[in-house]
Amino acid sequence: MEEKWLVGVDLGGTTIKMAFISLAGDILYSWEIPTDKRENGSHIPAAIASSIHQKLSEYEVTKERLIGVGIGAPGPVNEADGSVEIGVNLGWRNFPLQEILERETSLPVTVENDANVAALGEMWKGAGKGAKNLLCVTLGTGVGGGIIVNGEIVHGANGAGGEIGHITSVPAHGAPCNCGKTGCLETIASATGIVRLAVEKLSSGQPSKLREFDVVTSKHVFDAAKQGDELANTVIEQVAYHLGLALSYIANGINPEKIVIGGGVSKAGDTLLVPLKRYFTSFAFPRVAQAAEIVPATLGNQAGVTGAAWLVKEKILPNR
Template sequence: MDEKWLVGADIGGTTIKMAFINQNGEIIYKWEIPTNINEKGKNIPKEMAKSIDQTLSELGQEKQKLIGIGVGAPGPVNLGNGSIDVAVNLGWNNFPLKDLLEMGTSLPVIVDNDANAAAIGEMWKGAGQGSKDLLCITLGTGVGGGIISNGQIVHGINGAGGEIGHITSLVEDGAPCNCGKTGCIETIASATGIVRLAIEELSFTETPSRLRDFYNEHQILSSELVFEVANEGDELANRVIGKVTLYLGLALAHLANGLNPEKIIIGGGVSKAGDALLVPLKEQLTRFAFPRVLQGVELANATLGNDAGIMGGAWLVKKRLLNRNGNTPLYL
């Protein structure tokens, strides 16, 4: 029997990643297209549909080869109708993504938040493989998160479950966050937050630092550079990393104490720092988490990289559509 494929898609502010994936979680073919944010992103579903058709044609396959499309999208998702409440970077506001993509492809579509999709991908084929209770945190331009309990993503009452980036870490005098609050962990542990902390240290202290040379010469600072000079023993950079891991470790400990997960997976661009991030983060997690919680949890780097979202999207199709049709789902 000719096995049908799952379609996974991950909509980002710059590119849309898509893939055809078999039911065992093996990527058959993956590609990406630019994210067209003109006209408030209204053409994104149409361009995704066109790209899927073109790619099928290039591979010599018919539309009947596909079971459905699972999409990870930025912003809160209305799980009832698959619309996006708001996605500022795309220009979406109450955007009917599911309906428009189904209209353009004639395929069933499942939509979830992009961080949730990444968490699901890591559970299925990444660092969380074999685990049904895990936290997945993505540290990039912002801080995203997905919570999985007994193999199911935690959406909450209105789809806002897993908004880990908006845990308040500084009650007073915190930096403004894009969500409208202040002091969120996103303002500290994201790539932009790390740079902000570094600039504060450079502006309000006289500590010698290689970062100061870049700053004084108006060169671009980055979170990668902060970790690089921290690894060289730079005092100021290590002070910044200390703040980041202190507040992130505290937030993760609170979550772990409430959820008792088997794994905490750290993904996103900042996670590429490896042990320079994980070692001090584990120290702070150990400091704040309940001892019995610590006995059961493993802190690890994500392994799927940019494929996490498309893998999660494919899993949504496998789980929900195949189960609906009477086939055996991945998790019971």
């Protein structure tokens, strides 16, 4: 009998990553398509379905081989019906993603927030492998997160659990955040936040290698820090301080085995992780700090599709 496949989908603002994945979590085929945001993203489910059908045809595989589709979507997801309450980058409001995608694919579908899905991927096949209590933080344009306790994603009362990026780091006179608040961790520890801090410091007239660039990026800041640039190192210390403090708050509550740091900013490696570990250890309850290993994410762009496939295995497969 042919082995069944899981379908993992990671829906981003620019591209949609997709994969056929084995029950053991191995990626068999992966591909991506551009995100069609026309008419408030109403074409997205049909585009996903069409692409899945096209790949089945290409690989000469029948749909019977597929167990179901797991999809990670940006924004809060309603657990009851798999609708996306708001997808800012897609133009979605209370968008019935699960219902439409099931209709388009004729397959069972499960929907979860994209940061949560990435956390599940890292737990199953990545840096969090073997851990049942972990915290996953994605440092990119924004700051996303997923909290897993006893192998289950923490959703909370209305689906907003795990919003690590919106912990208030600067209680007064903080920078405005896209969420409507000010002083969120996202305004400091994201790529955008790092650049903002660097530009602020440059306005003081302090000498720095960063003055060589017309447009400063977070990578420039980390590269300059590695070369001993004092201004850049001050920025990294500030980022590590606030990130370490925020992570200590959550870790004291859930006592995780692993804290997985992913996203583009995590590519800075030890330049960020060494000061982060130092601050986290100084802020967390000693037994919590002792148990929690801070590690870089290992799945990269495959975390989302892997976690989405895990959802199919756990939620859809038992009912088939």
